[in-house]
Amino acid sequence: MSARICELACNMHSVEAGARVLRSAQADHSCREVPTPEFCTPDVCFLGASPKLRILDSLMFRPEIISRRTVACLVVVVALPMAMAGNAPSAGLPGRPSNDAQSPVEEPDAPKSIEGFTEPYADINMAASEMGTLANVAVKDGDVVKAGQLLANLDDAVLRASLDVAKAGMSAKGELQSARTQLELKTVEHQKLTELFGRNHASQRELDRVKGEVRIAESRYQSVRKDLDVRRLEYARIEAQLAQRHILSTIDGVVVDVLKDRGEFVSPSDPVVARIVQLDPLLVVFSVPVDHRREIAGGQSIQMLIGSRSAPAVATVEYISPTVDASSGTFKVKVRLPNPERKWHSGEKSVLLLDQSGPVSVPSPKVARHP
Numbered sequence: 001m002s003a004r005i006c007e008l009a010c011n012m013h014s015v016e017a018g019a020r021v022l023r024s025a026q027a028d029h030s031c032r033e034v035p036t037p038e039f040c041t042p043d044v045c046f047l048g049a050s051p052k053l054r055i056l057d058s059l060m061f062r063p064e065i066i067s068r069r070t071v072a073c074l075v076v077v078v079a080l081p082m083a084m085a086g087n088a089p090s091a092g093l094p095g096r097p098s099n100d101a102q103s104p105v106e107e108p109d110a111p112k113s114i115e116g117f118t119e120p121y122a123d124i125n126m127a128a129s130e131m132g133t134l135a136n137v138a139v140k141d142g143d144v145v146k147a148g149q150l151l152a153n154l155d156d157a158v159l160r161a162s163l164d165v166a167k168a169g170m171s172a173k174g175e176l177q178s179a180r181t182q183l184e185l186k187t188v189e190h191q192k193l194t195e196l197f198g199r200n201h202a203s204q205r206e207l208d209r210v211k212g213e214v215r216i217a218e219s220r221y222q223s224v225r226k227d228l229d230v231r232r233l234e235y236a237r238i239e240a241q242l243a244q245r246h247i248l249s250t251i252d253g254v255v256v257d258v259l260k261d262r263g264e265f266v267s268p269s270d271p272v273v274a275r276i277v278q279l280d281p282l283l284v285v286f287s288v289p290v291d292h293r294r295e296i297a298g299g300q301s302i303q304m305l306i307g308s309r310s311a312p313a314v315a316t317v318e319y320i321s322p323t324v325d326a327s328s329g330t331f332k333v334k335v336r337l338p339n340p341e342r343k344w345h346s347g348e349k350s351v352l353l354l355d356q357s358g359p360v361s362v363p364s365p366k367v368a369r370h371p
Helices: 002-010 015-027 051-060 068-091 157-171 174-198 204-244 290-295
Strands: 112-127 132-137 150-154 246-248 253-258 272-289 301-306 311-320 330-337 349-354
Touching: 112 253, 150 272, 157 204, 174 204, 204 246, 272 290, 272 349, 290 330, 301 330, 330 349
Parallel strands: none
Antiparallel strands: 112 272, 112 349, 132 150, 150 246, 253 272, 272 330, 301 311, 301 349, 311 330
C-alpha cells in the first residue's frame, strides 16, 4: 500500500499535488507506515533523476518538517539548472555536449626524453712505470695541465751518472781513428806488394801475409765501430730510463687528486701518483630504449638539455652499442659534448630529446625547449 501511494505521489503533475497525496496518506489511520525513499526509485519517480531531486524526494516523504514555500524554493533551485542544461546545446551555453560539437584536436606527442649524466671524456690515473722515491711533485689539485707536462719525477741521480759515463764512452773516437789508420796503412802496403809481385820482386808468402794483415785491420775497424754503436745505444737506453722516471700528463685536463707527495716511495703495487680528468669534451652515456634505435646514427648532431636550468646544447653521437641489454631493453649510446669554455661540469644531469618522427635536427640551441 505504501509503495502504491509513493508511486501515485510521484506521478502527480505538480509537486503540491504530490505533497497533498502524501499528507492524506499519513492522515489516514489505516496507513500508519510512512513511505521512504527506497519506495520511490529513479526508475519510477522523476524526482530521483538527480542528486538534488533525490534530496527533494526525501523531504517530500517527510511533510511534517517542510512547508509549501520550502518545497517551491527547492523545486525552483533544482529545476532552473536543469532547464539551462537542457537548452545549452541550442543556445551555445555551457552544459551537456551536443552532437554537433566538434571533437577536441589531439595535440602532437611531446619529444621523448632520456636522462643521463655528464662525465669526463677521459679519467686517467697517472702512474710511475718504475719504482722509486718521489723527488718532486710539480702539480697540485685543480691545476690545468697540457699533454706532455711534467707532473712528478722519481729520484734519478744514479741514472744521470750512468748517462754521463755512456756519453763519455760514446764520444771516445781515438780508438776508431787508430783502427782506421791501421787499415789504411795495411791497404797501401798490400797495393805495393802486389805491384812488386807482378814484377817478381816480392814472394807469394809476403803477399799472403799482407793480405791477412789487411783483413785483421778491417775487422778491428768494424769492431771499434760496433762498439761505438753499442755505446750510443746504451746512452739512449739510459735516457729512456730517465724519461720513465718522469711522470708526464698524457691528456689536456685538470688535476683532481694528487695521491703522493715528495719523498714518498712508489711501489709496483701502488704506482698511482695523480688523477687527471679531461673536461673538454665531455662524455654523456645514455641508455636508449630499443624502439628508438633507428632514430640515432653515428656522427649525428642531437639536441640536449644540460643542468638544473635545462640549458640547450648540441652534441655528437660518437658510439652506438651493437648489443641490447635484455634485462632493460635498452642499448648504450655515447655522446661527445664540446666544452671549450668549461661551462658544463662533470656529473650534471643531461636530457637527450628524441622525436617520434625520427632523428632530432636542431638548427640552433636557442630554440630548444624543455620537454
